[in-house]
Amino acid sequence: MYFGGGYAEREKRKARAMVRAHDTRNAGLCLTTAKRDVQRLTRAAQHRYWTNLSHLIQCCADTGDLHGMYQGIKEAICPTSKKTATVLSEDGRPISDPGKQLDRWADHLSALYNKDVPVKIEAINALPADPNVSRVGRQHPSTSGESCNQIPKKQQSFGS
Numbered sequence: 001m002y003f004g005g006g007y008a009e010r011e012k013r014k015a016r017a018m019v020r021a022h023d024t025r026n027a028g029l030c031l032t033t034a035k036r037d038v039q040r041l042t043r044a045a046q047h048r049y050w051t052n053l054s055h056l057i058q059c060c061a062d063t064g065d066l067h068g069m070y071q072g073i074k075e076a077i078c079p080t081s082k083k084t085a086t087v088l089s090e091d092g093r094p095i096s097d098p099g100k101q102l103d104r105w106a107d108h109l110s111a112l113y114n115k116d117v118p119v120k121i122e123a124i125n126a127l128p129a130d131p132n133v134s135r136v137g138r139q140h141p142s143t144s145g146e147s148c149n150q151i152p153k154k155q156q157s158f159g160s
Contacts, residue, residue, distance in 0.1 A: 008034065008037040008038045008041050011034045011037065012034035012035060012037070012038050014034075015027065015030040015031040015033070015034040018031070019031050050076075053072060053075065053076055054076075056068070057069055057073060057076070060072060087101040087104050087105065088104075089104060090104075
C-alpha cells in the first residue's frame with residue numbers, strides 16, 4: 001500500500017532500530033508514535049480505496065455499464081481461493097504428479113461406473129407405456145409431402 005512516499009514506514013523502521021539499540025522510554029514513545037502514524041495512514045489509504053471502488057461500481061450501475069460494474073464487484077470480493085482436495089492414492093498417500101492424478105481419477109471413475117447393475121424384468125414391465133414411442137418411426141412432414149399446418153398440433157412437437 002502507498003503511505004505517502006513511505007515516510008511513516010521509514011520513521012517506524014528507524015524507531016524500531018533505536019529501540020533495539022537503546023531500550024529507553026523516549027525510544028519506546030517514538031516507536032509507538034511511528035506505529036500509530038503508519039496505522040493511521042494505512043486506514044486512510046484503505047478508506048480511499050474502498051470509497052473510490054464503491055463510487056466506481058455505483059457509477060457503472062447508474063450508467064448501465066454492466067461489465068464495469070461486474071469488474072468492480074469482482075475486484076471487491078476477489079481473489080477467491082480455489083479450494084481443491086488433494087488426490088490420494090489407493091493406500092492414502094497424496095499424489096502430486098498431474099498425470100498420475102488423472103490416472104487415479106480414471107481408475108476411480110471406472111470402478112464406480114463400470115459395475116454390472118442387476119436388472120429386474122418385473123420392474124421394466126411395470127413401467128407405464130410412453131405415448132411418444134409410437135411416433136418414433138414416422139417420417140418428418142417435410143419429407144412426406146405434408147405441410148406442418150396439416151398435422152394436428154399435438155403431433156408437431158416431440159417434447160410437448
